[in-house]
Amino acid sequence: MLLPLGLGFAFLLAWLGNLAGLASIVGAYAAGLILEPAHHRGSGNRRERHTLEGLVQPLVSVLSPLFFVLMGAKIDPSAFFRPATLGFAAVLALLGVAGKLAAGYGGGKGIRAAVVGWGMVPRGEVGLIFVATGAQLQLMAHPC
Secondary structure, eight states, rough: HHHHHHHHHHHHHHHHHHHHHHHHHHHHHHHHTTTTTGOOOOOOOOGOOOOOHHHHHHHHHHHHHHHHHHHHHHHOOOGGGGGHHHHHHHHHHHHHHHHHHHHHHHHHHHHHHHHHHHTTEEEEEEEHHHHHHHHHHOOOOOOO
């Protein structure tokens, strides 16, 4: 029962986040914070001791590659060769790395701060989700 209830709760909060005008991932992320393992108490039966993370892992293993394939299919490869695109991507990458390193140093001291900041650099999955959501948005023309 843990898996369907956990997924149902995540879908509910994702839908509510969408209704509030946010990306669906914001609601799903909130559900993940609420359903964190520290908040789950097992029934006591050793046979039923499963974590939600362990139950969701097979779904993640199947759906994650599908997500990245679908995101890659939406890319226009010719855009990578435009100088404006390359320049914009370079500026965004530098700002992203600098921001994550600054956050690492802002959160800690010494070598550990650099490790934390550098460890955040490859985290781009959420950015891809926001890009996909933003690509579907349309500005409504308002009569003047």
